[in-house]
Amino acid sequence: MDKMPAWADAVLVPLFSILIAAFLSALVILAIGENPITAFMAMVDGALMKSTGWGYTLYYATNFIFTGLAVAVAFHARMFNIGGEGQAMLGGLGVALVCLYIPFPHWSVSLIFTIAAAGLFGAAWALIPGYLQAKRGSHIVITTIMFNFIAAALLNYVLVNLLKPTGAMEPATASFPAATHLPTFFDMFASDGNPLFRGSPANVSFFVAVLACILVWLLIWRTKLGYEIRAFGHSETGARYAGIPNVRITVIAMLISGALAGMMALNTTQGEAERLVLNAPEGAGFIGIAVALMGRSHPLGVFLAALLFGFLYQGVAELAFWNNIPRELGMVIQALVILFTGALDNMVRMPLEKLFLAFGRDKA
């Protein structure tokens, strides 16, 4: 045995990472003279104990599922798509155009069109970096991050000059017609006596995200395209031997990745804001990287990691209501979790692996 078992890699490593991040966060909270336990309880209380809290947690989680899946699919083809942010912005533009200019009879019809539009726009935004990577070897990290800036500028221009209703002061589109409004969890699950999810933005696009998890799982592990993406990701020379076309796989993986990132706009733009605003993704494209890393690029892992980050987002927002804890502290906690689960993965894995090997030898 030269490695630890897969379950330990998938469960223990993220768990220890979170514990270390939590411990350091506790130290920071202690340092500003607050009680970390009460702070933690406030986060749990705000994010998980009320249906409204859950509504927010799931709302954020929906974003992170989409962007996490986007990063995960690209990872399988050994590409680091950090352009989820820009692709999500373009996805939002697609959603806005469809919602504003096509008269829909019912939200369910509009959803089919917005899924297609968000996916197409997001994919189109990933196409150019993907093509440049495949054909010209321009590094995907550089091009996708540049495309984030271009997307922001483009959206700014489109909103200010083309889509902003005359007379409006804000760079945003008009509100979408009522027939495109997606049902929220409150609409779906609340009854007269039981006002579940009241005032929270979680909506039907959460189920689209869950469906995306299942489809991505099927794609990656059950289809020949997924087989080729994974083979290409593990070994480019192997792919060449098998006759797997590297340009096509690179481009297709990026298209799928971009489409998934773009679909995040279903949740924010169509589901919550019901109009397109500047900077709608609010960094979810980047959180997707941490989610994919923590979820080991597996849809189930991405789903769970997205829930965790959803909890973190909502919990931290709850903390900000406290007078004594500054809002910036929330960002510190989020940053610590991202740092440990994403960037410092090996720092936790290596000692853990040693521990496992030592233990394994004792038994042998």
Add this chain to the structure above:
Amino acid sequence: MTAAPAIELKGISKAFGPVQANKDIAIRVMPGTIHGIIGENGAGKSTLMSILYGFYKADAGEIWINGTKKDITDSQAAIDAGIGMVFQHFKLVQNFTVLENVILGAEDGAMLRPSLAKARGVLKQLAEEYELNVDPDALIENLSVGHQQRVEILKALYREADILILDEPTGVLTPAEADHLFRILEGLKREGKTIILITHKLREIMEITDTVSVMRRGEMTATVKTAETSPEQLAELMVGRKVLLRVDKKPAQPKDTILEIRDLRHTDSAGVERLKGISLDVRAGEIVGLAGVSGNGQTELLRVLGGMTHATGTIRVNGQEIDLTGQHSDGQSRRARGIAHVPEDRHHEGLILPFSAWENTVFGYHRDPAIQKGPLMDNAAIKAEAQAKMDRYDVRPPNPNLAARNFSGGNQQKIVLAREIERDPDILLIGQPTRGVDIGAIEFIHQEIVRLRDKGKAMLLVSVELDEIMSLSDRIAVMFDGQIMGERLPSETDQTELGLLMAGVTDTQGKRAIDAIEENLRAKEAREASKHA
């Protein structure tokens, strides 16, 4: 002999996790001798030498050098104890000169000039003493592998090594270069140096060593005087059972020409022409062996045939020309034309190591409609078929869910062979079928190759092991510098003649040939140097 042993290891043990790589190893090497260490892959030879050279720390045991106990904690300690190591993969800085490489890490002071001047003198002396001539001002990247190896030996001698360890030194050499190396080693031995030669080639052990130790599964199974043993006995000690060293086969009965190669040319991405007009026929029911030192175009020829790279010229399969440059010149279209390919590098090409064994059993054939179920792959059927193949080819452990990287070299190769052979191709390209494969599996793989020939397949075999080419092939084509120097029948040629052809000498008669080898190698180096410039 009353002197203390140059090296004495007592009770060396080393475990990696639950794997016992070395178990209670004891060995005595007397000064001024050449001591061979032979064993299959994974027998623990390299681990033992890494312990001796300070890369690993033994869990237990003692190292005695020249009668004193030494604590070798790192390679510097090993060098201080007079041990020099020549690795299988050279550790040279490609864009430094020979001289710069020799002094690297052994500079006398902050300024380079005095060290370089001193090294120049020492090198001159060593060259005269041991036939170790290398141009001290040549860049490493312009030297042949044989010369690079001499630089490695010079590095060790410059550090005043009395004990020289060589790890599989002849794997990359022509027979002529190997002979030269052995002359160098004999010279070193005469001067009282002690040499440890690690190899899996029985012939080398028999030819040059005084004593030989056999390792099997981490244990030293025997140490014998070379003069008192035989290759058969050593093979049996290595594997633990009787091994058939010769391939058992009937004469070939070749039929129609299946594969026709005409004037094939290929230029690599660096602009070097690797194939310079290759023409070759392979008929049904024969094995054509491509002999040659690595890097003379055999790899490129297989890659072109397998669709991994483009070329110009003509290739006909069953009389029909195949596309060599177009969009559809890839592994997929080659497979569709009945060409199966066991690539030279199974780790980076033939297998996706993190994939499970069953996923690897369809690698390259994964688009086959027969294994699809609607839009999805029929994984259950693939897995069941994989299990059957693994049983048939005796892959161990017979667990299709295990990742390919967790199988030994021999079993990985069996997975690749099973995949390619079971597709019933017309043509089978086989690159290095037994590289990194243990003797027991070699026997099996050779039998499979012969069995497929007898079924009437056209087989093209590339191997750096001349013995393998000689014993498997029905016809041998020798490559040098991107060209085929000649074809020979195994029954009508010998290692010497093939060796000369491999060095680019077509006039294989007389002593003139020997001079021509050096001439050819120099010309090749100069050509490549000018291309790099």
